[in-house]
Amino acid sequence: MAGLLLASGCSTEDGLNLVPTTQISDENVFDTADRIEGLANGVYKSLKSASLYGGRYLLYQDVRGEDFLNITANSYTAYESWNNSYSSGSNDVNNLWSAAYATINRANILIDGLNTGKGDGKITEEKKQNYIAEAKFLRALSYFSLVNVFAQPYVKNGGLSPGLPLRLQAETDANNNDLARSTVSEVYAQILTDLDDAETGLPETYSTDLLNTTRAHKNTARALKTRVYLTIGELDSVIEEAVKLIPQNVAPFSAEQGVNHALQASILTIFGTSYVTKESILSMPMTTNDALSGQSSIGYIYNVNREYYLNPNGILNDAQWGADDVRRSLLYTNSGKQFLKKYAKASPFVDYIPVIRYAEVLLNYAEALATGGRNLSLAANLLEAVHQRSDPNYSFAASITGNESNLLEAIAKERRIELLGEGFRGFDLLRKLQDLPAKGDSNIQTSSVSVNAENYIFPSPSTELTTNKLFN
Template sequence: MKTTHKGLFKTYIFRLSCMAVGLGSTLTACDEKELLNPLPETSVQADLVFSTPSRVLGQVNGLYKSLKHGNFLGGRYPMLSDIRGEEFLNRLNNIFTGYDAWNHTINSGSNDALTTWSSAYAAINLSNLLIDGLAANPDVVSAEIKAQYIAEAKFVRALSYYSLITFYGQPYVKDGGASSGIPLRLSGQMTSANNSLPSSTVAEIYTQILKDLDEAEASLPLTYSSALLNTTRAHKNTAIALKTRVYLTMGMNDRVIQEAQKIVPEAAPFRSATGVAHQLQPSILTVFRSDYTTTESILSMPMTALDYVSGQSSLGYEFNTNQEYSMNPMGIFGDPTWRSTDARKTMFRTNTSGTYLTKYMHPTFLDYVPVLRYSEVLLNYAEAAAKSGNLAKGAELLTAVRQRSDAGYSFPASAISSGEALVNTILIERRIEFLGEGLRSNDLLRNLLPIPSKGTAPSISPGQPEYIFPIPNAEISANNDL
């Protein structure tokens, strides 16, 4: 059944009205039939859901639940981001498990063109509705808590727009963001009356992302009361970490360094001195096997027995259980610099059909899905430093990440002695460190590199239309200004 914007807006209303009482949970008394057919006076519902502090908190928790959706950061978005690159071979040719993205055959009618678009804009709309609702009901929570909740909404909105523009927009570095991007929606919508909105430029989208992140950083708390909340809700360092990614995508290396230095000290051991004390764990296996809430995990999508992503959108299902994607021996898995002594080389299993990533190996798919890790901040900083001519700093940060997993490894001089060589070595390290975490596609696009061929899938150059995702038909048919 085709998903329309009218249907999506009903979903928004349902999510707004069905109060979340904790991260990833909802009131069991919610009447879905009633909520999917709301009363015409939606302002009455809005007043109701912003009537008490607990209900407002429910809306904040709902923002993170929208990020965790299986079609978004809880599964399909990082999966699609990774399989577009060269690291995986597709075995089953199943369009419902990303084959079109892997094979670069997505069109406007493809399921993969719609999933990220609709789920990201749903998260954006919930963020806008929360900001609007707090403005209309200013006295329900204290001024301090209100500022924090708005900051969290702006962080979610920024992360969602970043996810969208890096899929559906031309790379910023191509033309300084002058290309047409996507619609920029900054007010909450309770009906489909305002569907029509022209696309803003890529630069305008990035300007809004950074504005939201700067404002979020100013009002987010330094820390929360538990390691779980520090990992699953945005705090100051979360906004800073995301800014290092955004500025790196824009090619603004000086700004990457400026932001990274807020949470990365000048000398090893690298450990944030403000807010959450982020640092690398002694073993990466801790992050993915025994403790999902260490200080290395800056933001993750949490899974619980009552609320998790499974099936065709689950990373554990795709990469491990159902063996949809095996490792490409011509990709990073076969790189000779990635030695068997590296702890990251233990997160695989091999059978007669191939080698498979076991980074997500919980038997009932309760692995947390990482969105931001401290190792990324270190490598973002390293790349920006290398591109800015500070080879010593770039090599130092790179070495910290490599030797965490392979303590006896030393980079040869040829790999780090020039800016070009060092950047290439850092990009290789990123392919190893973040395999299966959804960073590879954007690493290619932000450097205007071709997407390499793999298996039967062809190489895609920056000038080809397949380099980015098409805007889905559902949007085109509902938005007359596109």
């Protein structure tokens, strides 16, 4: 597995927004502080590729659920994910795998180089540890993204299923392509080790709101850990991490260490008005000089070409999503169908792509607290904070807030409303070991997929099967 090294003298303020202007070999990428920063920016740039957190990964996850209906049957815009019909040769499968492992390898190159002293004398020790921590965070996020679609859910058998090749060393040629898969449990163990290391080494804050939104800091690692622990069912650990960002028992909730995260007053601000809000824990930035176009852009697919509309029988018309809910302003009607406009900027599609929001952390925390009746009162407070931000006159009945099963159902619905179009529905179905639902209209339908069906997860990519003799 080879990793192309791209670096430039990007300023810290601009971060990964700039397009690298020079190509330099692995012999001199650590020669100056600017080049080392360019290498760190390159890891983020790789994460932001079209098939990963440039947006399409979110699309793949969302359309596996029941809340979006497909119109075009276009294989280039995730129809195979909607239809659960991927093959090993599918472009989406291979491009996602390649994008994530390219990000992992860039992270490995940065970690290895700095750990072996290549940047000594060029940057401070503090900056060195920050960069290593950022690389570990991005490696963890990439592995987490892969293991959730290419391997069986952790809860299926305690993580004993085949997982992914754990590539943890820098590669600049194809000599070490052959590597067997680690188990799902081993992959998660590495993800959590990286996130713990990242929390230790990352800065508490950066100097600007832009950097606090687009670069990992301590609260970014803590927030992602709530997602990871929720996925593997370690709910006490979800609570332990969530408390670091949500120390209060009643609203208003906000972080009191590191970046002062809190819910934005209006969700509409986050999507189109200001991308660098206190709610935005990590987002992928876009600029006119650094944006995706056409079918590579999630905004084009959802909002311009209108290839997916909201299922009238899905969360769209659930009673929990009231007519006065501000989040309905993130939809629009065309030819009698409701479409998502969270990514509503026209070409060149410069909407930031959300990766982690504070609202998700509140809901992760609420689910962990509600499960097993750990703290139904606080769980209800967290749920209400998210819902009433957009629909202040809505109240959850005591029969919901005081009952574990009903409260968990309400939290699950809230995730579908609040995080619609942000890549969570397929992820939530798999982590709960639920069937992928049947869906469709009079033109296109797809049947449900059982948790034991072969197409419950994505197939192994043909590129890996061809080049890695130990992968099976």
